Structures are given as structure tokens and as C-alpha cells.
Amino acid sequence: MNTESNEINILNKLSLMFEEFFIFIALLLLVAFFGFTAENFFSTGTLTAILTQLPALTVVTIGMTLVLITGGIDLSVGSVVALSSAVIGIAFTVFELPLLVSGLLGIAAGGCAGLINGVLGAYFRLPIFIVTLGMLEAGRGMAYLVTNSQTVYIGPSIQGLALPISGIGVSASFLTSLALVVLAQLALTRTVFGRYLIAIGTNETAAKISGIRTEPYLTWVLVISGLLAGLGGLMNAAYLGASDPNAAIGLELSAIAAAVIGGTSLMGGRGSIIGAFIGVLIISVLQNGLAQLGVSEPFKRLITGLVIILAVLIDRWRSR
Amino acid sequence: MTARISVEGLCKSFAAPVLQDVRLEIADGSIHGLVGENGAGKSTLINIICGLLAADAGVIKLEGHDYTPESRKESINQGVALASQELSLIDTLSVAENILLTALPRKTITIDRDGVEKKARELMGMVALDSATLHRRVADLSLAQKQLVELAKALSMADEQTRLLILDEPTSALTSPQADELHKIIREKAENGLSVIYVSHRLDDVLEVCDVVSVLRDGKIQLTAPASTLDNDALIKAMSGEELQSRGEQQIREYGDVRLDVFQLTTAELPNAISLQCHEGEVLGIVGLSGSGRSELLHGIFGLGVERQGRVTLLAKEKNDIYIDSASTAVKHGVALIAEDRKTQGIFASKSISLNTTVAGLGKFGSGLSRVVPTREMQVSEELIDRLKVKCEGPLQLIDRLSGGNQQKVLIARWLETKADVWLLDEPTRGVDVGSKAAIHEHLRQLRDQGAAIVIASSELEELTTLCDRILVLSNRKAVKTFKRGEWNNELLLEAAFSQHKGERLVS
Numbered sequence: 001m002n003t004e005s006n007e008i009n010i011l012n013k014l015s016l017m018f019e020e021f022f023i024f025i026a027l028l029l030l031v032a033f034f035g036f037t038a039e040n041f042f043s044t045g046t047l048t049a050i051l052t053q054l055p056a057l058t059v060v061t062i063g064m065t066l067v068l069i070t071g072g073i074d075l076s077v078g079s080v081v082a083l084s085s086a087v088i089g090i091a092f093t094v095f096e097l098p099l100l101v102s103g104l105l106g107i108a109a110g111g112c113a114g115l116i117n118g119v120l121g122a123y124f125r126l127p128i129f130i131v132t133l134g135m136l137e138a139g140r141g142m143a144y145l146v147t148n149s150q151t152v153y154i155g156p157s158i159q160g161l162a163l164p165i166s167g168i169g170v171s172a173s174f175l176t177s178l179a180l181v182v183l184a185q186l187a188l189t190r191t192v193f194g195r196y197l198i199a200i201g202t203n204e205t206a207a208k209i210s211g212i213r214t215e216p217y218l219t220w221v222l223v224i225s226g227l228l229a230g231l232g233g234l235m236n237a238a239y240l241g242a243s244d245p246n247a248a249i250g251l252e253l254s255a256i257a258a259a260v261i262g263g264t265s266l267m268g269g270r271g272s273i274i275g276a277f278i279g280v281l282i283i284s285v286l287q288n289g290l291a292q293l294g295v296s297e298p299f300k301r302l303i304t305g306l307v308i309i310l311a312v313l314i315d316r317w318r319s320r
Numbered sequence: 321m322t323a324r325i326s327v328e329g330l331c332k333s334f335a336a337p338v339l340q341d342v343r344l345e346i347a348d349g350s351i352h353g354l355v356g357e358n359g360a361g362k363s364t365l366i367n368i369i370c371g372l373l374a375a376d377a378g379v380i381k382l383e384g385h386d387y388t389p390e391s392r393k394e395s396i397n398q399g400v401a402l403a404s405q406e407l408s409l410i411d412t413l414s415v416a417e418n419i420l421l422t423a424l425p426r427k428t429i430t431i432d433r434d435g436v437e438k439k440a441r442e443l444m445g446m447v448a449l450d451s452a453t454l455h456r457r458v459a460d461l462s463l464a465q466k467q468l469v470e471l472a473k474a475l476s477m478a479d480e481q482t483r484l485l486i487l488d489e490p491t492s493a494l495t496s497p498q499a500d501e502l503h504k505i506i507r508e509k510a511e512n513g514l515s516v517i518y519v520s521h522r523l524d525d526v527l528e529v530c531d532v533v534s535v536l537r538d539g540k541i542q543l544t545a546p547a548s549t550l551d552n553d554a555l556i557k558a559m560s561g562e563e564l565q566s567r568g569e570q571q572i573r574e575y576g577d578v579r580l581d582v583f584q585l586t587t588a589e590l591p592n593a594i595s596l597q598c599h600e601g602e603v604l605g606i607v608g609l610s611g612s613g614r615s616e617l618l619h620g621i622f623g624l625g626v627e628r629q630g631r632v633t634l635l636a637k638e639k640n641d642i643y644i645d646s647a648s649t650a651v652k653h654g655v656a657l658i659a660e661d662r663k664t665q666g667i668f669a670s671k672s673i674s675l676n677t678t679v680a681g682l683g684k685f686g687s688g689l690s691r692v693v694p695t696r697e698m699q700v701s702e703e704l705i706d707r708l709k710v711k712c713e714g715p716l717q718l719i720d721r722l723s724g725g726n727q728q729k730v731l732i733a734r735w736l737e738t739k740a741d742v743w744l745l746d747e748p749t750r751g752v753d754v755g756s757k758a759a760i761h762e763h764l765r766q767l768r769d770q771g772a773a774i775v776i777a778s779s780e781l782e783e784l785t786t787l788c789d790r791i792l793v794l795s796n797r798k799a800v801k802t803f804k805r806g807e808w809n810n811e812l813l814l815e816a817a818f819s820q821h822k823g824e825r826l827v828s
Contacts, residue, residue, distance in 0.1 A: 187689065189694075190691055190692055190693075190694070191689045191690060191691060191692055192682045192683075192689070192690045192692055193689055194692075195675065195678075195679065195682055195692055196682070198671070198675070199668055199671075199675070199679050202668040202669065202670070202671055203664070203665075203667070203668050203669065205659075205664060205665045206659075206664075206665055206666055206667065206668055207668075207679075208624065208647055209622070209624070209647060209657050209659055209665055209666070210651065210679050210680040210734065211647055211648045211650065211651025211652065211680055211683055211738075212648065212679075212683075213646070213647075213648045269668075269670070269671070270670075
């Protein structure tokens with residue numbers, strides 16, 4: 001009996017790993033392809049470029065994936081990133097608050113935006129697509145208002161977060177995003193919270209009948225997405241050394257694309273944080289690799305779009 | 321003379337046989353009533369005639385020619401019109417557009433607006449629908465008005481080419497004068513040679529308007545006779561099946577104290593206050609026709625439902641009374657609900673049996689970031705699968721791969737895991753094979769013997785008469801009567817279930 005269940009366990013783990021294994025192979029193939037075709041792909045320059053851009057998209061994608069798993073969507077993340085970084089810039093330069101406090105204020109601003117999204121969606125039962133679409137506009141507007149539509153220079157003190165720590169070779173931002181990927185994956189697969197998100201996304205009525213209060217979970221998941229977008233704003237400001245109210249336009253689409261490439265279903269009920277992270281890597285490698293090959297911007301976008309559609313096609317075919 | 325439509329040896333099975341060797345013959349210009357309990361096979365028969373389902377065996381002839389429509393479109397082309405019980409209207413279009421949807425008058429390429437208006441007015445006049453509503457959106461109409469639109473729509477198909485008009489519960493939302501008006505129109509049409517199949521729960525209506533009536537029970541035609549030779553009692557007798565009565569009589573059991581007390585419960589869907597009690601170790605049945613409020617009552621007790629009022633209390637010795645104000649309170653204190661529609665309200669599709677068995681019990685570990693240990697989850701799930709003898713490959717198999725009966729067992733397992741001792745079950749054995757059905761009944765008996773309070777709503781009388789200690793009858797969203805074991809027979813139960821439908825029409 002015991003060995004039997006162990007066998008089932010191993011099989012289970014393999015099949016679970018297999019899902020992410022598939023796109024991991026795709027990532028390796030992509031890296032190999034650019035390694036052969038682009039001359040300087042395996043240089044520290046490329047690595048640095050990828051690693052500095054990565055953290056903001058990664059943390060935002062974590063939030064997006066959780067929201068998508070419940071069957072929702074959060075279109076406001078790009079604007080919330082800009083709003084948070086605007087708040088941080090003004091708090092630090094105009095109000096001369098310590099960097100830590102400014103950072104927390106930015107993250108809190110993101111959390112507030114998420115709370116509004118969540119309450120309107122879960123308790124007022126408004127369609128979350130529309131609510132977050134509204135927040136996409138409103139958040140961007142607030143970012144312009146806060147900064148008076150100017151880029152606010154913060155200076156080198158904040159850039160420390162985005163620069164490689166000596167001896168480790170990667171930045172604090174990157175380490176943080178990596179830690180959050182692991183934490184979120186554990187929360188999704190090993191906690192009651194995660195189980196409930198999957199249950200709600202699969203069948204909300206059945207979840208309610210199973211005694212799950214769906215509203216708090218649907219709210220929390222958007223608050224988490226908002227907080228992570230706020231953190232993304234901090235990372236973005238750190239990478240630029242400034243708060244740019246025009247930052248992260250269209251980031252929500254990259255985050256959705258990364259989640260979907262990673263096997264998350266837009267219908268809800270299915271998704272993986274690790275998979276989404278690999279999706280982020282695929283998008284970054286693709287962008288940087290194509291740039292190194294000298295592909296023009298229009299072609300870069302065309303190819304990225306095709307890759308997203310291809311990923312969904314493969315996923316559909318695989319789940320049959 | 322050949323009949324307008326004749327049906328011979330028609331059979332259809334889903335999980336279980338639904339229609340068996342059905343024979344029906346409808347003459348030109350005849351209005352043919354079709355009655356039966358829920359689940360007797362009426363809808364299936366109509367769906368087959370309308371081309372929405374394919375029969376397993378049997379021959380249908382339309383005016384002597386073989387007739388096997390493969391789609392609704394094909395049956396319309398051959399002259400079969402249907403006014404459905406579930407309204408087939410498009411909320412966002414106007415009344416006129418809905419009525420003529422399948423036959424909009426056209427100019428060469430555009431819609432002929434004047435033509436639409438003229439023809440729609442004509443049809444609305446026929447069903448006595450206020451012509452002021454012509455251009456209003458269907459969404460803004462009352463239920464009765466919608467039903468009239470549905471009828472007008474069916475009549476729009478009932479032109480020269482229509483040979484058979486099927487009316488499924490045409491009067492369920494109508495007032496008496498409206499229904500009388502409708503019956504007049506139907507009779508006129510029949511005199512001009514249209515044949516009609518008239519399906520209804522309102523037996524008085526059926527007897528009034530029909531020439532011939534057939535009774536379906538358990539997928540078989542029990543009786544076909546001229547309406548003039550029949551009365552209410554004869555129909556109810558044929559629907560209930562007298563030979564079943566003897567089986568219902570088993571010994572009267574003892575049960576314990578009140579466990580579940582429902583006092584003056586109302587919801588938006590259940591406007592008339594309902595009170596009931598269920599005792600420890602008792603099985604309480606709920607009987608009612610479809611739309612009688614059975615499911616709404618169970619959902620209301622469980623803490624679901626809009627504008628829920630009244631008091632639902634869980635009583636237990638040496639414990640405080642618990643008032644159920646929401647589904648999560650109910651679950652936390654040992655109430656289980658197995659809802660009617662397994663697909664949309666029960667299972668988590670494309671998820672493992674493991675998740676499906678453990679999801680309701682997770683609340684025990686706390687709601688937040690409490691850890692779920694996959695190996696322990698798997699163990700729990702395996703034990704439950706063993707206990708209920710779910711036929712599957714293991715806890716990781718997707719629930720979609722299981723038969724209906726085994727899915728239902730998984731749902732029961734889900735609530736065993738929460739240690740529920742108040743069970744609310746809505747059609748627990750619908751679409752379940754005979755073997756699983758017996759197993760599920762056996763489990764319910766075991767739970768009852770362990771002291772659980774069980775409430776079962778079912779459209780299958782036999783299921784209730786064998787399992788239950790008491791049966792509450794709902795009719796038209798009202799609680800009509802409670803029978804104790806020994807007091808009931810199928811005829812009495814059905815009579816009570818039909819009682820409020822009858823009353824409504826007698827007011828006229």
C-alpha cells in the first residue's frame with residue numbers, strides 16, 4: 001500500500017514538473033538558438049540587461065497569475081507601477097522622507113489601488129475586467145498628477161537596489177523577485193489559500209456550496225496584485241534612478257502573456273507561478289536576443305506576438 | 321386515414337432508459353395532451369420530435385412519411401413548431417423581432433420594417449398581447465408577457481405549412497383569462513386542421529382543451545384515452561402507478577430530537593414562508609414538481625439565496641444553538657449540501673479526485689496560509705475513495721473521467737470529510753446508474769443510523785417513499801402538507817404536489 005502510494009506520488013510530481021518542464025525546454029532552446037546566431041549573446045552585458053529588467057515584470061506577473069487563476073484579470077498593473085514609482089519619487093525628493101518609508105508608501109499606494117479593484121469586483125459584483133480597465137486609466141492619471149507629468153530624478157541612493165551586489169553578482173531587486181516566486185508558488189500549491197483560489201477559479205458556485213466565502217479571497221488576490229505592482233514600481237524607479245510617469249505602459253499585457261506562456265488559463269482554475277516565471281524569462285530572452293540580432297522594433301513585436309499565440313496553441317494541444 | 325404524426329416503438333436511454341417503446345398517434349386537427357410526473361420522459365419525447373435529440377430506436381412518421389429530423393432547423397422546415405417551457409427569447413431584441421426571428425420579412429437585402437410590424441401586430445392580437453409592447457425589449461417584460469411572446473413566436477411558425485404545434489407548459493405563467501384566450505386560439509387553429517401536442521402540469525387545463533390525453537410514466541405510455549372519459553383522479557392514478565404503493569410501506573422508525581429547525585424561511589425565489597424540522601436520525605423527503613421550489617428551499621436552508629429571511633437553527637444537546645446566516649457558517653457547523661446540478665454546482669471539473677474530496681474539509685486547517693500537506697491530502701482522499709468504493713484509478717485521476725454515479729460518490733465523500741451530520745441533498749441520484757444509486761442509498765441509511773439529520777429533495781417518488789420517515793410536499797413554492805410514514809401513497813403525494821396549480825386555475 002505504502003509503496004503503491006509512493007509510486008503514485010512520484011508519478012504525480014513528475015507530471016506536475018512535466019508541465020513546467022515543457023516550457024523550460026522551450027526556454028533552453030531559445031537560449032541555445034540566440035547563443036548560436038547572435039555573436040555576443042552569452043556576454044555579461046546581455047545577462048545584466050536581462051537581469052535588470054526582469055524583477056519588475058516578474059513580481060507583477062506573480063500577482064497577475066494569481067488573479068488569472070481565480071478567473072479574474074488585473075489590467076491596472078502597468079499604471080499602478082507608474083503610480084507607485086511616482087509616489088516614491090515625490091515622497092523621497094519633495095517630502096524628503098527616508099528611502100525605506102518612501103518605498104513602503106509606494107507599495108501601499110499599489111495595495112490601495114488593488115483594494116479598490118478587489119472590493120468593487122468581489123463585493124459590488126462589478127465585472128473585474130471593466131473595474132481594472134478603469135483603474136488603468138485612473139492610475140495613470142494619478143501618476144501624472146503626482147509628478148506633474150515630469151520625470152522625477154531620485155538619484156543613486158535608490159539605484160543600489162537594482163545594481164549587482166558585489167560577491168553575489170545579482171541585484172537586491174532580483175533576489176527579492178526570486179524569493180517571491182518561490183513563496184508564491186508554495187502559497188499556491190501548499191496552502192489552504194492556494195487551494196481555495198484554484199477552487200474558486202474552477203467553479204465559483206461549487207466553491208460557495210463547499211462553504212468557501214469567495215468574496216474575501218477574490219479581494220485579497222487583487223490586493224496582492226496591487227501590492228506587487230507597487231513593489232514593481234519601486235524596482236522600476238530603482239532601475240531608472242527616477243520616477244517616470246510614463247513607465248510600464250502596456251506592462252499588463254506582457255504580464256498576461258508571460259502567465260499564459262507559463263500555462264495559466266485565462267478561464268481560471270489553472271496556473272503555475274514557476275511556469276509564469278519561465279514565461280517572463282522567455283519574453284526577456286526573446287526581446288534581448290532579437291535586439292542583438294539587429295531585428296527592428298516592428299519585427300520584434302511581430303515575433304513576440306506569434307510566440308505568445310504559439311504558446312497557447314501548444315498548451316491547448318498538450319492538455320487534450 | 322393516416323395520422324398527422326405517429327410514433328412507434330420509440331426508445332431513448334441516457335444513463336438509464338428514459339423512453340421505452342413509446343407509441344403515440346395524433347390525428348389531423350387533434351389537440352393531444354401529454355402529462356406525467358417530472359422525469360417521466362415528456363421533455364425527451366418532445367426534444368426527439370423537434371430534432372434536438374436522436375432516438376435510439378423507433379419510427380416516427382409525419383403524414384405517413386418517415387421523419388427523422390437531425391436538427392431543430394430541419395424539423396421547422398418540415399412544419400413542426402414548438403413553444404418551449406424554457407423561453408427561447410433573446411432579451412436584447414424587441415418583442416416584434418423576437419416573434420418573427422426565424423421568419424423576418426425581408427426586402428431584397430434589408431429587413432422589411434413595416435412588414436415586421438404588421439405581421440407582429442397580427443400575431444400579438446392572436447395571443448392577446450398588448451400591442452403597446454411591440455417595440456419594447458423582451459428583457460423589460462413580465463414573465464407572463466414573455467410567455468405570450470413565446471407563444472406568438474410559435475404561432476408565427478404555425479402558418480400554412482405548419483403541421484404540428486407543440487406547446488410545453490404554455491399556461492404556467494399566465495393568468496386565467498389569458499389562458500382561456502390562449503385555449504380559444506388553439507381550438508380555432510385545430511379546427512382549421514392544425515395538430516397540437518399540449519404538455520402541462522395543470523391537469524384541469526389539459527382536460528379542458530385536449531381531445532385526447534396520454535399519460536407517460538417511467539418512459540412508458542400508461543394510458544391514452546379521449547379527454548371526455550377522464551378526470552383529474554384518473555390522470556393522477558395513471559401518473560403515480562398504483563402498483564408502487566405497496567412498496568412504500570415499510571415499518572415506522574423512531575428518531576431523535578430536533579437537529580435542524582427552519583422557521584418562516586423566505587427568499588426572493590421562495591416568497592411564501594416555509595417552516596420545517598428535521599430530527600437526529602431522520603430522513604425528511606421533499607416532493608414537488610419542477611419549479612415548485614425544492615432546490616430553492618434547500619439552498620435557503622444552507623444560507624444561500626437572495627433576500628433570505630427567517631431563522632434556520634442547528635440544535636444540539638449541551639451545545640449552543642447555531643444560527644445559519646451563510647453557507648460558510650453552515651459548512652463550519654456540519655451542514656452539507658449536494659446541489660441538483662452536479663456539473664455546475666458540484667464538481668470542480670478538470671481537477672483531481674483528491675482536490676474534489678478534500679476542498680470542503682480544508683476549512684478545518686484554518687482559512688489563511690495554513691499548510692496543506694500533499695501526502696496527507698492524498699491519504700485522506702484514498703481512505704474516502706475506499707470507504708465509498710469509488711471506481712477510479714486513484715486520487716490523482718481527473719474527476720471528469722468518472723461516471724455520474726462515481727462523481728456523486730465523490731461529492732458525498734467531500735462532506736464525509738467535513739464530518740457533516742445535517743445533510744441536504746437535491747436529486748442525489750439523478751443520472752446515476754442503478755448500482756451506484758443503491759450504494760448511495762445505503763450510505764444515506766448508514767448516516768441516518770449514526771444520527772445524521774437528512775433532507776432529500778427528489779422528483780422520484782419511489783426514492784423518497786423507500787428512504788424517508790416523513791415527506792413534505794411543496795406545490796407552486798408553498799409548503800402544502802407533511803406526511804408521516806404510513807400516511808402517504810403516491811396518489812396522495814401527487815395530488816398534494818398538483819394542488820396549488822389546480823387552485824390557481826379554479827379561481828377563474
